[in-house]
Amino acid sequence: MVSKSRSENVQIPIGPQHPALKEPESFLITLQGERITKSGVRLGYNHRGIEKACEQRTYIQAMYLIERVCGICSHSHSTAFVQAVEEVAGLQIPRRASYIRTLIGELERVHSHLLWLGVAGHEIGFDTLLMYTWRDREVVMDLLALLTGNRVNYGINTFGGVRRDVDAAQMEQVLKGVDILEERTKYYITVATDEVTLINRLSNVGKLAHDDAVRLGAVGPTARAAGVARDIRKDDPYAAYADLDFNVVTATQADVYGRTLVRVGELLESCKMIRQIIKNMPDGPVTVKAPRKVQAGEAFSRYEAPRGEDVHYVRGNGSDKPERVKVRAPTMANVQAVAHMLQDGYLADVPIVIAAIDPCFSCTDRLIGVARESGGRGIMTWEQARQAGIEWHRARGIDFTRLNETFRCGEPR
Amino acid sequence: MSLVSKIVTWARIKSPWVLHFNTGACNACDIEIIAALAPRFDIERFGVVLKGTPRHADVLLCSGPVTRQIKDRLRRIYEQMPDPKFVVAVGTCACSGGVFKGCYNVTAGIDTVIPVSAYIPGCPASPAAIVDGCVKLLMSLEKSEEQAAG
Ligand code: SF4
Numbered sequence: 001m002v003s004k005s006r007s008e009n010v011q012i013p014i015g016p017q018h019p020a021l022k023e024p025e026s027f028l029i030t031l032q033g034e035r036i037t038k039s040g041v042r043l044g045y046n047h048r049g050i051e052k053a054c055e056q057r058t059y060i061q062a063m064y065l066i067e068r069v070c071g072i073c074s075h076s077h078s079t080a081f082v083q084a085v086e087e088v089a090g091l092q093i094p095r096r097a098s099y100i101r102t103l104i105g106e107l108e109r110v111h112s113h114l115l116w117l118g119v120a121g122h123e124i125g126f127d128t129l130l131m132y133t134w135r136d137r138e139v140v141m142d143l144l145a146l147l148t149g150n151r152v153n154y155g156i157n158t159f160g161g162v163r164r165d166v167d168a169a170q171m172e173q174v175l176k177g178v179d180i181l182e183e184r185t186k187y188y189i190t191v192a193t194d195e196v197t198l199i200n201r202l203s204n205v206g207k208l209a210h211d212d213a214v215r216l217g218a219v220g221p222t223a224r225a226a227g228v229a230r231d232i233r234k235d236d237p238y239a240a241y242a243d244l245d246f247n248v249v250t251a252t253q254a255d256v257y258g259r260t261l262v263r264v265g266e267l268l269e270s271c272k273m274i275r276q277i278i279k280n281m282p283d284g285p286v287t288v289k290a291p292r293k294v295q296a297g298e299a300f301s302r303y304e305a306p307r308g309e310d311v312h313y314v315r316g317n318g319s320d321k322p323e324r325v326k327v328r329a330p331t332m333a334n335v336q337a338v339a340h341m342l343q344d345g346y347l348a349d350v351p352i353v354i355a356a357i358d359p360c361f362s363c364t365d366r367l368i369g370v371a372r373e374s375g376g377r378g379i380m381t382w383e384q385a386r387q388a389g390i391e392w393h394r395a396r397g398i399d400f401t402r403l404n405e406t407f408r409c410g411e412p413r
Numbered sequence: 414m415s416l417v418s419k420i421v422t423w424a425r426i427k428s429p430w431v432l433h434f435n436t437g438a439c440n441a442c443d444i445e446i447i448a449a450l451a452p453r454f455d456i457e458r459f460g461v462v463l464k465g466t467p468r469h470a471d472v473l474l475c476s477g478p479v480t481r482q483i484k485d486r487l488r489r490i491y492e493q494m495p496d497p498k499f500v501v502a503v504g505t506c507a508c509s510g511g512v513f514k515g516c517y518n519v520t521a522g523i524d525t526v527i528p529v530s531a532y533i534p535g536c537p538a539s540p541a542a543i544v545d546g547c548v549k550l551l552m553s554l555e556k557s558e559e560q561a562a563g
Contacts, residue, residue, distance in 0.1 A: 019465025071441020134451035
């Protein structure tokens with residue numbers, strides 16, 4: 001599968017099925033010797049048409065569908081969606097419900113970061129770490145199953161609150177589980193800070209400096225590892241985060257090692273938050289009655305998913321079905337930065353650099369249909385869409401063209 | 414049953430190599446497949462080894478409702494696998510389309526594209542169910558080989 005074009009430039013397609021990728025995505029890497037001179041990504045293998053499908057389903061049905069945008073951060077998507085709909089409908093959820101949402105959200109972050117740590121270990125040939133973290137991850141999976149009834153895709157949210165209450169015995173269990181997780185996390189922090197092999201393998205790989213992270217719009221741990229202290233839980237608190245005391249973990253390394261440190265640091269913060277939530281869990285009901293039909297209006301909702309900021313937009317038109325739903329998943333924001341990180345790197349680093357943004361392509365695969373102002377519909381190529389975007393922004397005095405130097409999308413193959 | 418074919422059957426059933434392919438899944442079934450390989454459920458004790466290329470694989474573990482983009486790739490991967498080969502559909506959406514049924518970009522399940530030997534329902538299919546499905550598949554192979562031999 002290696003094709004030679006001009007001089008010594010070699011192009012290597014990676015994906016859609018490739019041992020280093022857990023999801024069907026395709027990267028086209030151009031090499032000069034071992035060095036990467038250009039890289040492009042092609043998205044879309046996982047595009048299922050969820051946004052459109054939401055328009056044909058009632059709000060409740062759409063909620064379960066939205067939860068399945070991504071199975072790893074399913075609670076993030078469903079909470080972001082539910083929050084948006086609640087805002088349109090003017091619902092105020094009970095405090096206990098927002099605490100339970102936050103609890104599940106933090107447990108989800110723990111499971112997601114442990115999962116990532118294992119996958120990162122696997123990508124650098126450290127399979128012991130994979131087995132360790134995935135064993136410990138079962139502790140939090142058990143807790144999630146205990147609280148929600150399912151290991152993944154919890155289905156705990158509903159409009160106006162949550163579907164299940166937690167009782168004292170369950171909270172006791174959660175605290176026990178958190179103790180184990182915290183102890184294990186401390187061990188991983190020791191591994192991450194003492195293990196010379198790990199440090200050497202991950203340092204200076206996939207560099208993304210502070211300014212580049214801001215310029216390319218990176219989010220979540222990818223941005224925080226570059227010293228960008230951006231966290232929706234702090235910046236724009238939702239659910240119960242305003243009541244919680246926690247730190248935004250950042251690092252200065254701005255490479256894959258920094259991203260590892262941020263994630264293990266966040267594991268500890270999550271444990272801390274879970275304890276606070278359990279301690280301060282307010283009494284009261286867990287739902288308020290939600291109308292079946294949602295009034296006309298629109299809302300925008302942000303959620304700090306394990307991978308970064310997740311944005312949902314919902315527009316209602318007074319019926320029981322949403323008129324428009326838009327999802328901007330965190331990987332969509334981070335994938336731009338990958339091309340920059342790969343630039344001038346080594347081929348052998350490709351899997352870990354891609355894995356380091358904790359990509360979730362089932363979240364990311366979106367498609368944009370274009371309705372022209374002059375009437376008629378069509379499909380734009382990437383180039384046309386980008387040109388249109390540049391012109392639209394330029395007409396409003398914003399110029400993004402500096403991005404062009406670093407990010408080029410792969411040609412359709 | 415001749416000695417050679419007995420050995421072949423034994424080898425085939427004791428160490429099936431699997432390839433995992435995401436055909437548009439929401440990722441939940443995929444992580445549950447990995448969880449089935451991880452220490453708690455440890456499907457490796459049945460000789461199952463995860464492989465990276467279709468040319469080494471006996472069993473294709475598919476999750477997802479098959480998007481239109483991935484359809485041809487799925488067929489190509491299936492064709493690259495050596496005979497005899499088996500396909501396991503993991504998750505409700507791989508079995509029938511599940512929640513994604515009716516979306517404009519998906520077909521309704523793996524069996525609309527390639528033949529499927531075992532279906533594991535669940536959204537997501539729990540690791541225990543995945544282990545169970547794989548063991549059932551292996552047991553059915555043993556039986557059919559015995560029957561073929563008479
Ligand atoms: S069956 Fe459910 S959990 Fe599994 S991939 Fe499909 S939608 Fe996701």
